[in-house]
Amino acid sequence: MDKLRRMLLKGTGASGALAAALAAGVLKPGQVFAADWNKAAFDAKDIDGALKGAGVSGAADSKDVTIKAPDIAENGAVVPIEVASNVPKTQQIMVFIEKNPTPLAASFDLQNGTEPSVSLRVKMGQTSNIKVVAKADGKFYTTAKEVKVTIGGCGG
Amino acid sequence: MADPMKIRATVQGDVAEIRVLVNHAMETGQRKDAKTGELVPAHFIQSLVAKLGDKTVLDAQIGPSVSRNPVFGFKVKGAKAGEKVVITWKDNKGDTRTDEATISAG
Numbered sequence: 573m574d575k576l577r578r579m580l581l582k583g584t585g586a587s588g589a590l591a592a593a594l595a596a597g598v599l600k601p602g603q604v605f606a607a608d609w610n611k612a613a614f615d616a617k618d619i620d621g622a623l624k625g626a627g628v629s630g631a632a633d634s635k636d637v638t639i640k641a642p643d644i645a646e647n648g649a650v651v652p653i654e655v656a657s658n659v660p661k662t663q664q665i666m667v668f669i670e671k672n673p674t675p676l677a678a679s680f681d682l683q684n685g686t687e688p689s690v691s692l693r694v695k696m697g698q699t700s701n702i703k704v705v706a707k708a709d710g711k712f713y714t715t716a717k718e719v720k721v722t723i724g725g726c727g728g
Numbered sequence: 729m730a731d732p733m734k735i736r737a738t739v740q741g742d743v744a745e746i747r748v749l750v751n752h753a754m755e756t757g758q759r760k761d762a763k764t765g766e767l768v769p770a771h772f773i774q775s776l777v778a779k780l781g782d783k784t785v786l787d788a789q790i791g792p793s794v795s796r797n798p799v800f801g802f803k804v805k806g807a808k809a810g811e812k813v814v815i816t817w818k819d820n821k822g823d824t825r826t827d828e829a830t831i832s833a834g
Contacts, residue, residue: 609774614791650795669793673758677793680802684783687743691801695756695793 613676619668619703622676626666628705631712634659639704639717648696648721655690657706657713662688664707670716671700696721735829737813744807744831746778748815749799756792773798776817780807809833 613625623631640654655665665688666679677694688706701716731751737744750773757770770792778786785804809831816826 609789614774614789652799654801672793673756674791674793676791678791679789681787682785682802683787684780684785685805685807686785687803687805689803690786691747691799693795693799695754695795 610676610679613679614674616676617673619670619675622668622674623705626676626679626705628666628707628712628714631705631714634706634713634715637704637706637713637715639702639715641702641717641719643718644720644722645696646722648698648723650693651696651719651721652693653691653702655692655704657688657704657708659688659706659708659713662706662708665690666705666707667692667694668703668705669694669696669700670703672697675703730823730825733815733817733825733827735813735815735827737807737829737831738834739807739809739831740834742806742808744780744804744811744813745801745834746804746813746831747799747801748776748778749797750776750817751797752817752819754792754794754796754798758792771819771821773817773819776800776815778802779814779816780804781811807831 610625613622616622616625636658638656645651655667657665664681667677668675669677678692680690682688696719699720701718703714703716705712705714734749737746752773753771755768755771759768761768772792773790776788776790777784786802811831812828813831814826814828816824818824
């Protein structure tokens with residue numbers, strides 16, 4: 573703890589150190605919500621920014637990451653998808669809708685025996701790739717699937 | 729206060745399948761009100777945490793691209809019938825709600 577305090581006092585690189593400490597679970601803000609909402613990733617307006625915000629780099633295409641989604645979604649407001657990873661030690665699954673105004677839809681941290689398979693429903697503003705990134709053992713694995721949307725779900 | 733969640737949890741073998749339906753508008757902040765033409769302010773769930781007993785099993789961060797009245801399904805290995813599933817969400821306005829269900833044999 574003392575070391576951490578020194579780093580914080582030093583100022584330079586303090587925020588990085590703090591983020592690392594948060595990620596490592598040394599500091600826990602609040603009792604229930606372990607991690608702060610990743611504003612940088614969720615506010616990003618394009619897929620590259622969202623990936624960067626989420627800390628994804630060097631993601632390798634992998635057949636072990638799967639997306640079950642309709643080929644054509646009649647209603648973009650509710651697109652049911654199921655994402656899964658067969659990569660051993662998958663600890664996190666992220667879902668991006670590439671052409672949505674804010675591409676990152678959700679990020680799931682899997683703990684204490686939760687299997688790397690999550691279903692959810694997403695909005696899609698237009699025909700787009702759904703990109704899923706799985707994090708396993710510090711590495712990123714990804715796959716994508718195009719869903720055609722006939723009526724968008726993000727407009728007014 | 730927000731409406732209660734619907735949580736369904738059944739176990740088969742040693743894997744519990746948990747589905748939760750959350751009642752929430754999930755406004756993106758980009759939709760215009762049909763009558764006034766003004767933007768409807770963003771109002772969406774940002775975090776959802778599921779616990780089995782006192783262990784966190786799923787810690788999700790969520791953005792406005794998730795549909796209105798979101799449904800999440802996930803599977804937890806090593807769960808037993810009779811254990812409690814406790815789910816808590818929090819939205820961008822600071823509203824929060826916690827509901828629980830007991831795992832039943834499938």
